[in-house]
Amino acid sequence: MKRAVLFGVVGVMFLIAAQQAWAVYVVILRNGSRIVAKEKYQVKGPNALFVSKIGTYTSIPLSQIDVAATDKVNSQGLGDAQLLAWVDAKTVVPTPTPTPPVGALGHLQEGVAAKIGDAARPTPTPGITFRDAHYRDPQVDEAFQQGLESYHLYLYRTSQGTQPAYLFIEISVNGQPETLKALMAVAETYELLAKKAPGRLPERVELQMLNESGKEAGVFRISAADAAELATGKVTPENFYVQHVIF
Missing domain, CATH: 2.30.30.100 (SH3 type barrels.)
Structure with missing residues (x-):
């Protein structure tokens, strides 16, 4: 029953998003x-x-x-979004659109990320990377994949994170706009699941973004509370990036 409710709710959300695309x-x-x-x-x-x-x-x-x-x-009339019942874990073909470089994100709000003394040192987060192990809840994993595709982000892979309760997502992004869209896609999916299926939430979503050359464009460890702030508009995607990126 829980599985049916989760599929139905998330499916409706992404159907609406796809119709608007x-x-x-x-x-x-x-x-x-x-x-x-x-x-x-x-x-x-x-x-x-x-x-x-x-x-x-x-x-x-x-x-x-x-x-x-x-x-x-x-x-099905969904464009390039997918129904949750359609599981596609294969490699997808990129459809890049030229956009400003991801490096520009470092200049979105100059000085916001600047810290003094020990506070300037990043919090160590070893091991935030793809693993050869599936996340424990396939339906929740698939829901996040649907969220990415509703934003026309197709180059991704998922796995278990640094802990069994953590979901890891690796996304290839082409420039600043796709980087911000990826944050929104993850946050909105997280927020929807928090409201409709709170018992099945990942404890954290570990997100690694790679730019066109395969280099890191940002690493994040996002909680449900973090996602809610972005999904509900309490913080802009630009500010969210600066506040939560792990340098």
């Missing part, structure tokens, strides 16, 4: 990966032709497309 067409490949296109592909001989989400004309062998899975997900 721009229309897209999702191509599912036989290897399980996805390509986000602007509209349905056209068949030209043995190939499928389409325009990617960033406007690039693309051609792939038609034999690589899982036609049944592609038709099914697009018939």
Whole structure:
């Protein structure tokens, strides 16, 4: 019963978010990966032709497309968001959009993060990284994945965090806007679960962001209380980054 309630509540939230997003067409490949296109592909001989989400004309062998899975997900009318019942743990295909560099976040509010003496030293957080172990609650894990995809963030992976009660999320971000969107996606999902399924909350969400070159763009250990401040607008994403990033 709890599982059904969790799926229903989170599914409704992301359905609304997806309806507000721009229309897209999702191509599912036989290897399980996805390509986000602007509209349905056209068949030209043995190939499928389409325009990617960033406007690039693309051609792939038609034999690589899982036609049944592609038709099914697009018939649901969710764009590139997904129903919670659709579990996709495969590697996804990036659809980057040129944006300002993540390094600019360090200048969002000059002086806010400056500290004096011992306070300037970061709190040690060893081991915040991907692990070869699944988080203990697959439905909660999947709910956070849905939250990321509702914000059109597709390059991520999840695992158990530094403790069994912690969920770890690694996200590849392309610039400052995607970094802030990732924080919002995690915070809003956390806040929704806190209201509707408090007994299934991760004790913490450990978040590691990587920029285009694979370098760290920010590491966070977020509590439900932290997430609530961001999700309810008590703090802006920019201020949240400065206040909670682990340098």
